[in-house]
Amino acid sequence: MSEKRQNRDDRSALLPRAVGRVVDALTLISIGALTFFGLWASPADVVQGDAQRIMYLHVPAAWAAYVAFGITTLASLLWLWPRTRSAVWDRVAGASAEIGLIFTGLTLLLGSLWGRPVxxxxxxxxxxxxxxxxxxxxxxxxxxxxxVPAEPIVRARRSAITAVIVFIDVPIVHFSVDWWRTLHQKATVFNPELNPEIEGVMALTLWIGVVAFTLLYVSLMNRRYQLAYLEEGLEETALDAAILQRSGGVK
Amino acid sequence: MNAFSEIKLIAGKDLRIEMRSRILLSQVLPFGAIVVLLFAFALDPDRGILARVAPGLFWITVLLAALLAIGRAFSIEQQHGARDGLRLAGLDGSSVFIGKAIAIAVQLAILEAVLGLTVVVLYGVEVHGVVVLLATASAATIGLAAAGTLYGVLAAGLRARETLLPLLLLPVLAPVMLGATRAFEDGLEGVPGNAWPWVALLTVFALLYTGVGMLAFGPLWEDT
Amino acid sequence: MTDAGFVIASWAITGLVLGGYALRIALRTAVARGEKTLFKPAAPKPENGLDQ
Structure with a gap:
């Protein structure tokens, strides 16, 4: 049984083991670099002062969220396309959406923390x-x-279609909210990018942030995918075990 | 049977059930009316706030009532094996989608007319720009019905559907709520020119979800 | 709170959120692998021919 699990484990990863390790290491290094540049090496902003440093987390987090939701959509489409249909895409879509949600929540939290001082x-x-x-x-x-629990294929189809429906709404939401805030408030009081042309160390720091969060996304994806794979297997074996237990060990 | 008669069959069936059970008239409409009344308790009616925010309150009420109507449109398929019967009838998925969406749209239109009148009377709203208001309401109603039918079938048959449906539907319908409210405001303020972009947005929404619904309804319907 | 305070808070919250999430995945993975059991009584008994 544990041997079987081990076999399952080896096939479960999204990335080859060595690649996964390298990504993990690079993630940690780049997060360290981001912290160093973001908190010490980059100068304080002329207009916003130190508060502007929150941007180095906020913008990359938003970027990672968009990447994650984009991958969810792509994976869902690949699942829906009969030729590429595979349980892999279902797991990728689910894992990516969950990570995307975490990043979106973080983006909102950080935006709030940035908004207060600025x-x-x-x-x-x-x-x-x-x-x-x-x-x-x-x-x-x-x-x-x-x-919502269901047959794997039913759940996968339902999820994939939902992902597409949700994604279609994203540009509509974006446009409508954009119009709402610009048509009715001619002069926007604030602009999230108070200085659009950031240069030098600040731009470098922002790029490090984007790289760090992208790597973090890949690293989390790798783990979350594996978890989805293992839990699917568990659902099967746990059911077998429960049936076995109810029947008193008689198969 | 061609697609048109299939659509007519489904829409007619749903509307006939409504005619006989009167759930919309006896339950959903009164629900909307009490919400309209409650807004007056929440916002002081003496300071003229109600008339100013009437479009928003109207569309929130419609949205809440629409959730009930959509839930109802799929709960009628749960009883007496109606769903299986309909599936075995060999109808095209997209016809069933259009048929159910039309039935919901008709019910929503009635709901909007009555609630609109209630809001005008109770909140003291002066009506201007009827053309814009009607265009907005039509586009928004089709959008609500299309997205509602699509999500209705998605949630149908799931154990937590009563709580799941609002969570799924309200964020998706947020642009409809926003667009319809702004267009109504512009219409009532006598600047219909500002309202047309919103009507266009609502129309795009309605077309997109009708298209996606026609494609996706069949497979989802088979799974419920 | 000073600007610097907000910056520190933002880094701390990011760490907590992402660290917490990574920890949660790790924990669930350990449970799924059978390395960790959350509910002991529900575990199948060894005499039924299954390991934990």
């Missing part, structure tokens, strides 16, 4: 903030659908 409020009805919040709830719904 805008003076924890929450502002900024177009991007609002559409990110709606995005959060859209994918919360997607994961709620995923969590």
């Amino acid at each position: 805008w003076g409020v924890w929450w502002a009805w900024d177009a991007r903030l609002v559409s990110t919040a709606v995005l959060f709830f859209l994918y919360l719904g997607y994961l709620a659908i995923r969590a």
Whole structure:
């Protein structure tokens, strides 16, 4: 049994073991570099002062969230396309959406923490903030659908279709919220990018952040995928075990 | 049977059930009316706030009532093996989708008309720009019905559907709520020119979800 | 709270959220592998011909 599990384990990873290790190591190194550059090496912003350093986490987190949801959509489409249909894509979609939700939640938290010192409020009805919040709830719904137990194929189909429906809504939400905040408030009080042309060490730090969060996404994906794979197997074996137990060990 | 008669069959069936059970008229409509009343308790009716925010309150009420109507549209398929009967009838998935969406849209239109009148009377709203209001309501209703039918079948047959449906549907419908409210505001304020982009957005939403619904309804319907 | 305070808080929260999530995955993975048991009584008995 444990041998069987070991076999299952070897096939369960998304990345080859060595590659996974390298990604993990690079993730840690880049997070260390981001912390060093973000907190010490980069200069404080002229307008925003130290508070601007939150950008080095906020923007990469948002980026990683978009990547994650993009992958969810792509994997769902690959599942729906009969020629590429595979349980792999279902697991990838689910794992990526969950990680994306974590990153979206983090983006909102960080945005709030950034907003307080810069805008003076924890929450502002900024177009991007609002559409990110709606995005959060859209994918919360997607994961709620995923969590409903069903036959693997039924669940996979249902999830894949939901992912596509949800994704279609993203640009509509984005446009509508954008219009809402620009048509009705001619002068936007604040602009999330108070200085769009960031240069030198600050730009470098931001790039390090993007690299770090992308690597972190890959590393988390690798683990979360493996977990999804193992839990699927567990569902099967646990059912067998329960039946075996009920029947008093008689097969 | 061609697609048109299939659609007519499904929509007619759902509307006939409604005519006989009167769930919409006896339960959903009164629910909407009490929500309209409660808004007046929440927002002081003497300060003219109600008339100013009437479009938003109206669409929130419609949205809440729509959730009930959509839930109802699929709970009628649960009883007496109606779902299996319908599946075995060999109808095209997209026809069933359009048929159910039309039935929901008709019910929503009735709901909107009555609630709209209630809001106008109770909140003291002066009606301007009827053309814009009607165009907005039509586009929004089709969008609500299409997205609602799609998510309705997704949640149908699931154990937690009563709680799952609002969580799934409300974020998806957020742009409809936003667009319809702004368009109504612009229409009532006498600047219909500002409202047309919103009507366009609502139309795009309605078309997109009708298209996706026609494609996706069949497989989802088979699984429920 | 000073600006620096907000910056420190943002780094701390990021660490907590992402660290917590990674920890949760690790824990669930250990459970799924059978290296860790959350509910002891529910585990199948060895005399039924199954290991833990």
